Structure formats: C-alpha cells, structure tokens
Amino acid sequence: MSDLLERLRERGWRITAQRRVVAEVLDGDHVHLTADEVHARATARLPEISRATVYNTLGEMVTIGEVIEVATDGRAKRYDPNAHHPHQHLVCSRCGTVRDVRPTGDPLAALPADERFGFTVSAAEVTYRGLCPDCV
Amino acid sequence: MSDLLERLRERGWRITAQRRVVAEVLDGDHVHLTADEVHARATARLPEISRATVYNTLGEMVTIGEVIEVATDGRAKRYDPNAHHPHQHLVCSRCGTVRDVRPTGDPLAALPADERFGFTVSAAEVTYRGLCPDCV
DNA sequence: CTCTTGACTTAGACAATGTCCAGTGTAGGA
DNA sequence: TCCTACACTGGACATTGTCTAAGTCAAGAG
Ligand SMILES: [Mn+2]
Ligand SMILES: [Mn+2]
Ligand SMILES: [Zn+2]
Ligand SMILES: [Zn+2]
Secondary structure (H helix, E strand, O other): OHHHHHHHHHOOOOOOHHHHHHHHHOOOOOOOEEHHHHHHHHHHHOOOOOHHHHHHHHHHHHHOOOOEEEOOOOOOOEEEOOOOOOOEEEEEOOOOOEEEEOOOOOHHHHOOHHHOOOOEEEEEEEEEEEEOHHHO | OHHHHHHHHHOOOOOOHHHHHHHHHOOOOOOOEEHHHHHHHHHHHOOOOOHHHHHHHHHHHHHOOOOEEEOOOOOOOEEEOOOOOOOEEEEEOOOOOEEEEOOOOOHHHHOOHHHOOOOEEEEEEEEEEEEOHHHO
16 A cells, blocks of 8 residues: 555655555555554554554545445444445445445445435445355 | 234233333334334333333334344444334435435345345345435 | 233443544654 | 654443333223
C-alpha cells in the first residue's frame, strides 16, 4: 500500500511510522479488519502504537476515500482497503468471514421511483448472508 | 400489537406490564427505534421499567421472529416490528430517517454462482442511502 | 380467594467499541 | 541543525450492550 502512503503525502500529510504500519497491516484482498484487529497487528510491528492513533489513521483513510467502513453486523466496524472497485459483501453467518462480491447490474435500479418516498437515492449497500464452505 | 402479546402468551410467557408497554411502544409503520429510544418511550408510560428489561424483551421478540434487528449504521441497532413482510431500508444520510421499501425482484438473484465462493447464500439485506425530502 | 413458586424485573457492575483531550514527541522545511 | 506545526500517547469519558444477584409478581393449584 505504498500507493496509499503516497496519496497521504500528496495531501500534505506527514509520513510517520504509525501511518505506514497501519497502511501495511490493511493491505491485501478480502481484508475487512476491525480497528482492534488492526491495532493488534500493528502492535506486533510497532509495539507502542496507541489505540487512538489507529482510530485516527483509519478515520483519515476513510475521509480521503482510500478505505471503506463496513458494518456487516451490530458489532465493530470493519475497514476495507478495496475502495476503488465498487463491491458488496458476502458474510458467513457462523464464523464471520467476509468476501468481496460483485452482483450483476446496479443495485439502485431495483428500487422503483414509487418506492423512493421523495428521497434522492445515491447508493445501495448489499450484505449477502449464508454459510461458508468451512462452516458447511 | 396485542397480536404480539398473544403470541408471547401462547409460548407460555407471562404477560407483564413491562412486556405490554414495550410491544405498544414498538407498534406502527416505518418504526425503527433503538433500544434506548424504546426505553425512553416506555418510561413515559411505566416510569420504573429498567434498561435490562427493555433489552431482554426486545431480544425475546427478535428470537420468536416478531421483531427484526436492523443495523443501518455503526451505531445502535434498531428494532422493527414489520417482521412479516420482507423489505429493505431507505436511510437519510443526514437525519437518519428510515423507511421500509420493497425493491423489485429477489436481491439474491443478482449474485451469480461464480461470485458465491462456495457459500450457501440464504439472505440479502439492502440499505439504500440518500437524502430525504426534508433534508433536500 | 389465597398461596406458592419459578419466571420476571431491577440496579448496577462490567464489557466492547469508540471519542476526546492535554501533554509529549517528531517530520520535514528553513 | 533547529523550529514548530502537526502527530502520537495514555487515559478519561461516552455509548451501547450484557450479566448477575436479589427482590417481585403472574398465574396455576387448592
Ligand atoms: Mn470489501
Ligand atoms: Mn423496516
Ligand atoms: Zn464460516
Ligand atoms: Zn433527512
């Protein structure tokens, strides 16, 4: 995710060890970690990084659109580095595994005008639920 | 929601003033209250009802399928008495208003087999976001 | 109708997640 | 190398939800 760090730098943000580690920890496909999971992994590389910094850095990455917040359950929000390819989520009801998926068509198109109640509708988030292969 | 109370009774549950008040407070269309909002309204009718009882009663109603839990943001879960008609949600990004909506077709049909990663997919929850008429 | 009893309710402690602040440290330009 | 505005830290605090021990009461039995 050096790309992400470069974008931060271009915005005039200082590149610190903490921000670098958070970006590294969040790299990969189908990554959807909670803030505390990011903190635990970051601590392994940079022992004294604080919870506040992890929350701050994740929040900043969300603000600039490089990371997406995903709330698939009523628990902790998850942070998703796959911000440049619109996608939806498939969640295992038993173990919580999250996969990125791309449904066909635009989900917004399924909501007819007479079901919009005068809203200006701009986005649709879909969470598919089921059991993953490991959970039968 | 005397219907709901009757179902509780049929399951051998005692009908108490607390359960009656929670059921009454949750009655209506497009109702999506948080547990604390339910508690505040219930307190107006039954001053000493406790938070624990509100949480317990809502959880019981969810368990028997008479109420649905809705998590449209990363904040408090909302409780929805419209449990017998499958529907999705339209949320105002500014004021948080939630409306029940019925998209056309089955949302599950939009997820092709090669995007299911071997999961047994059983449900899809859609949250539409936009601005309500009052929020321009 | 009254009694009995096990289910229900309560208050408050505790847990999980997230926010905020004052004091300290440092990245990066001058 | 030095300065200083910005970032980081530890901890207090806020919100949302769970749990438990002790008191209360709904509803069936007699
Ligand atoms: Mn994702
Ligand atoms: Mn609803
Ligand atoms: Zn699983
Ligand atoms: Zn609105």
